Amino acid sequence: MNILMHTVYYAPEIGGLESHVHFLCRALAARGHTVRVVTSASLPGLPSLETVDGVNIRRTWLPARNTGGWAAHAIGSLPSFIEWAREADILHAQDIAAVLPCLVARGTSETPIVTTYHTSHFLRRADSRFWRPVFRGFLRAADHNLAASREIAGVGEAIAPGVHVEPLTNGVDTETFRHTPSPDSNQGAGRPFRLIAPRRLFEKNGVEYFVRALPLIAEHADVEALIVGDGPERDRLEVLARELGVSECARFLGARPHAEMPGLLSSCDLAVFPSLMEATSVAALEAMACELPVAATNVGGLPEIVDADVGGLCEPADPASLARLITRLLTSGLLLDLGAEARRRVVSQWSNERLTDRHEQIYAELLFERARQN
Structure with missing residues (x-):
């Protein structure tokens, strides 16, 4: 098959959408399909045309990382996309x-046309007088609609009654994401528990509440916290950490x-996802694939992948609830068992192979149905 995808961001950009599309395209190309991606020139120095891992990539102008910029990119990418679309068997948005x-x-x-709805932007705009009819038109025009969580799928079906939206959890490359012992490992007597929050620093990801939970956690366990990601909240969160007296451990x-x-x-003991809004978190699945238990908030698609067998859930925007959950997990003596189950579950249910x-x-x-109708 000749498969053409359009995505505003693609590797080496970092994020759930970017990871999902990158690993899916790579796997499809490895199976012998022609895979092309039109995306944005979102980072300086990226070539406008290249082939990586068997995937042909074309990058076009992105004026800004906001709704206006994404719309301008979509329009500006049309000549490149239309050129490649002439040879495509499938178009995937x-x-x-x-x-x-x-x-x-x-x-x-x-x-x-296949569409996949990934992010909280869809949920935020679902009740908008402007966007709701636009989304309805998009959903009805596609031949197959996918959503990264049951929540997004349910909202999509409510917007466009009679249209089926299939919930399909994102996948993980379980060969890339696996436990990798390193000299920086946090295991060993006398070392603090190491927590990791792989989160871009936007308000919706709730990292503020993780920072606020750290003093409460420190009353019961010796911890250090790695916050991996960047974004507009970083300066404010670093100031907050200093004000709370946790800047040395955060x-x-x-x-x-x-x-x-x-x-x-792999160098950590527990992954933390304090989200206020979430689809199915690729980052959480990647952590689980590396044998990390997960402490997460009970929002969006997180309850679809996290339960007491692999970690636990707490209330969003509630530092005390998050601190109680993390403390309970750290002192349970079950971190290795929970991590092993997390890895087993990802391999059996959410591997990139199954997604592909x-x-x-x-x-x-879809191609069979098109041929049958002709």
Whole structure:
């Protein structure tokens, strides 16, 4: 098959959407499909055209990382996308801004369109007088709709009654993300428990409440916290850590290359996801694949992957609730058992192989139906 994807961000960008699309495309290419991606020139120095891991990538202008910038990128990418779409068997829109280019590129042809809705941007705009009818049109125009969580799928079906939206949990490359012992490992007597929050520093990711929980956790356990990610909240969160007296144990590492994450995760004891809004967290699945238990908030798609067998859930925006959960897990003596179950569960249910299998099946069914109708 010749598969053409549109996504506003792609590797080496770091994030759940970026990771999902990158590993899916790489796996599809490894299975012999022609895979092309039109995305944005979102980082300085990236080539406009290259092939990585068998995936052909074309990058076009992105004026800003906001709604206006994403819309401008979608429109500006049309010439490149339309050119590649002429040879495509499948057009796949990865999130909201990618749907319009797919619809325009399809034009009057019969090329099937698949859409995947990933992020909280969809949930935030679902009740908007402007966006709700736009989303309804997008959902009805696609041949198959996917959502990264049951919550997003339910909202999509409420927007467009009669349209099926399939919830499909994101996948993890379980060969890349696995426990990797390192000299920086936190295991050993007398060492503090190491917590990791692999979160971009935006308000919706709730890192503020993790920082506020640290003094409460420190009353019961010796801990250090690695906060891996960057964003507009960083300066404020570093000031907050100093005000709360936890700046020595809270280390803000900034964004780290994807290749470093298995080692960083493997050096820790517990992963923390204090989100206020979430789809299915790829970062949480990556942590679980590295045999880390997970402490997460009971929001969005997180309850679909986290329970008492792999960690636990707490209330969002509640530092005391988060501190109680983390303290209970750290003092349970079960961290290794929980981490082992987390890895087993990801391999059995949420591996990238299973995700790729399902995408191949969807694409093949759509192409069969198109051939049957012709």
